[in-house]
Amino acid sequence: MLKNFSVFRACKKYKNYLVTNKISKDEYLNVVCGIVRINRSVIVCQRKKYPFNGIWEFPGGKMEEGETKRDCLKRELFEELNIKIRIEKLFLDFKYHYPCLKVRLTCFLCRYVSGKIRLTEHQNFLCAKPEQILKLRFLDGNKKILNKLRNQKYIFNK
Numbered sequence: 001m002l003k004n005f006s007v008f009r010a011c012k013k014y015k016n017y018l019v020t021n022k023i024s025k026d027e028y029l030n031v032v033c034g035i036v037r038i039n040r041s042v043i044v045c046q047r048k049k050y051p052f053n054g055i056w057e058f059p060g061g062k063m064e065e066g067e068t069k070r071d072c073l074k075r076e077l078f079e080e081l082n083i084k085i086r087i088e089k090l091f092l093d094f095k096y097h098y099p100c101l102k103v104r105l106t107c108f109l110c111r112y113v114s115g116k117i118r119l120t121e122h123q124n125f126l127c128a129k130p131e132q133i134l135k136l137r138f139l140d141g142n143k144k145i146l147n148k149l150r151n152q153k154y155i156f157n158k
Contacts, residue, residue, distance in 0.1 A: 026079035028104040033060030038112035041127040048123035
């Protein structure tokens with residue numbers, strides 16, 4: 001029952017977001033995230049906002065009008081984590097359907113460049129090794145990324 005209530009609250013929040021930003025319920029919300037490598041680890045963040053409080057994700061966010069995916073990712077990571085990154089290449093681009101929201105998620109492989117991590121949107125972060133990442137509870141939309149990471153551990157060796 002609580003899970004259904006959480007989904008209901010999330011749907012109400014995202015429906016308001018879609019209306020406010022004039023996005024049709026049939027359109028996909030463009031979201032970018034980064035697999036940010038730092039010393040053979042990857043930065044992952046733990047959400048603090050209800051209803052996904054405590055769930056882990058790869059850092060990133062929603063694209064703003066007129067923004068490229070790469071510019072969006074750089075902006076989001078600077079705003080949310082206070083870090084600068086170098087985007088190396090596209091890792092995965094796919095569509096995911098949440099119960100009340102359609103997302104087009106673009107994920108890039110990135111390298112940490114500078115900045116001391118300061119959280120503004122998350123409650124916690126980890127510089128996680130592959131075996132740690134696979135034990136964390138991630139957003140459903142990130143699971144396709146996790147599956148690809150599981151099969152490409154060489155990413156952590158660069």
